[in-house]
Amino acid sequence: MLCPFNRLLKDALKEHRAVGAFNVGNLEMLLGIIKAAEESQTPVILQIAEKRFTHSPLEYIAPMLHAAAMRAKIEVAVELDHGCSLFNVRRAMDLGFNTIMFDGSMYPVEKNISETRKIADETHARGVALEAEIGIVGGSEGGADLTANCASLSDIVALGSKSSCDALAIAIGNAHGHYKGIPKLNFDLLEKAHNTLPDLPFVLHGGTGISPADFRKAITLGIAKINIATANFDAIVTASMQYAEKSAPLSRNYFALNENMVEQVYNTTLAHIKIFNNQEPLDSIKF
Template sequence: MSLVRLKDLLIEAENGKYAVGAFSIANMEMVMGVIKAAEELNSPVILQIAEVRLKYSPLYLIGPLMLAAAEKSKVPVAVHLDHGITVKCIDEALNLGFTSVMIDASRYSLKKNINITKQIIEKAKNYNASVEAEIGRVGSSEDGSEKISTMCTDVKEAKEFYEQTGVNALAIGIGNTHGVYKGTPDLNFEVLRKVNENVDVPLVLHGGSGISDDDFKKCVKFGMRKINIATATFMSVAKNVKLYCDKYNNVDYFKLNKAQVEGAYLNAKKHIGIFESKNKI
């Protein structure tokens, strides 16, 4: 099992009509919790970290940890750089051994997005790594520092983008947004359905935290094969740590460690069940 390419996980997901959870992590405990849930449920999983989060968890430290966890895992695990913005960071991830990278050039014109993505794909080929890209705009930046207006993906542009690049996974905008939703998410399933019908590539949902179970299931039904979960993971870990600290006057570091693992585990277990990847090995 162990360390695998994103491309291979998503081909299996397409064949089985389920989605693979892509869980953003920030420390060892989160990695341990996600792997624990995946092994218990016999599910493939993706460990990922976004470039904007590396100021808290430097890639040269967290990357080898993620890779070691994947290699020792009893289930298939892809290790992914989420929202790669700079070539330097993408190069570092590939050199470390990440099995996939995302190039996010969605802020540029379609032509420039295509050209940049093609350059990253050529790099990734040297490492036998997969590439994810984005077309359309997902609301807010990954870390919430930049306000971005949501823009649903144009079907014709998505088709042209895939035909020009042959990218392994394509993140699209259907009204989804990063971070905590203000109100109830209003996803455009008609856009998702049309893109899925016209573009022969596994689709990716960003901004998964806060979407209802029913809407997640609709996303899977209409072709989402990778679903990103970041904020929900961080919130679950923080909640579990607070519960522990509120319960005990004297905090034991190693019990605190266990509380973090448990927070990540509970969140991953919940979403793996929703995404229907349980027992898909």
């Protein structure tokens, strides 16, 4: 069932867990994510980033995400990830997205605040939640590679308190895509930010490659939503390659390939959900 974003994150913050926000590129990814959410009875967020529209056009994928949320046997929110233009923010809301992530991180903090407030005025008028971002999350979100640049505590507090955002993605050394080396998250910064803004849910982008132990530590310090994209895109590729390698050419068919891709995404999603729920011992969770 379609569920308010704010309630999902507020509940997660109160219960010392995080909601998994999983980017979707095709039907198989969507089926695997929903299967994992329903089996674990854990709410999730379905997302697509604006820069992915070239491969997954919004008008095609939005109805699919919205229908999955409405039919799911668990609570689901649907988010536009890394929305950069008011045009696409409005398109996403028109197509049933109930939360928007506006990325104003490329602006100086004062302009980020003012632009985010403008978007918040529009989204809130339509009953849609807004996630903002501060600092530079490294890696590539469909464009040029960026070097991670941690946000300052003062900028985090300024954007979090002045922009009317409902959740705040903060750069603490995290990066999109595959990490080049071991991620080094600035937990001291996260702890100070959480102590200053204890009621604001923080978001961790660039989740793929962060260790389970670091996920759990981040959750204890105010992270209530964690984005996963690359891990499931990798799962789709891996499933496709394994199916091609293990099956005879004349026996290959789309339906078997579909089932393999769904299962691989399901396994990857379920493992992350178990980590984010912050209950099972980490050594019992297998990818």
